[in-house]
Amino acid sequence: MRLQGKTAIVTGGASGFGAGIVRKFAAEGAKVLIADLNMALAEDVASEVNGISAKVDVSDNDSVEALAAMASATLGAVDILVNNAGITHLPKPMQEVTEEEFDRVMAVNCKSVYLTARHFVPAMVSAGKGAILNVASTAGLSPRPRLNWYNASKGWMITATKTMAVELAPEGIRVNAICPVAGETPLLKSFMGEDTPEIRAKFLSTIPLGRFSTPEDMGNAACFLCSDEASMITGVAMEVDGGRCV
Secondary structure, three states, X not given: OOOOOOEEEEEOOOOHHXXXXXXXXXXXXXXXXXXXXXXXXXHHHHHHHOOEEEEOOOOOHHHHHHHHHHHHHHOOOOOXXXXXXXXXXXXOOHHHOOHHHHHHHHHHHHHHHHXXXXXXXXXXXXXXXXXXXXXOOHHHOOOOOOOHHHHHHXXXXXXXXXXXXXXXXXXXXXXXXXXXXXXXXXXXHHHHOOXXXXXXXXXXXXXXXXXXXXXXXXXXXXXXXXXXXXXXXXOOEEEEOOOOOO
8 A cells, every 4th residue: 555645647547558557556545536538438447446537638738727626626635646648650751740740749748748747736846745757658768760759759758757856856746757668558559550460579579578568567667656665766767668778
């Protein structure tokens, strides 16, 4: 029960890595608000973990502001904020990514971190405590070809994590990131372009431990970094990748 008595928000918490983080946080005693565009899935996960669901577009200021107001009303103080929501463009040469695709990736993967900081950090500063976790990617550390602007967005997130950590440390707020390799999530096919046994085998050959990341892997790492056990850890981009970045 490492998160007993804590409150947490997980964006994109209705599926994939986000749902794995939600389930682990709840199992460790946290009250969790699942924030997602897919309200039906969010409600299902919330029902499973006795949590709260909310619809949010993390790239939209008004939507994130409304989420913060709802969180304050339902959870009170927010102890843990997980910026997990993310998207990618399909694998293609960088010059063929459309402006619309580029803008959407940057809005969901980058602008969202700014917006949640804008609306949740002030209360954490007032409380003198808090933990923020950004779900980045090995793509931000060891980029794969043809995912150029997705890679760049996750590199941005890692740098944002470090600068947030430095600025917020005197306020008692820790900020870390986790960097998963691709996993069995709704985005897997998008990363690979197409999902075939041959492409899976080629992808897995780049991961020394020989398997994809799982939602449970992310939940375990997230729980540690957001718990008091990690009270001396801030500004870290933890690789949860089976050795992919070695």
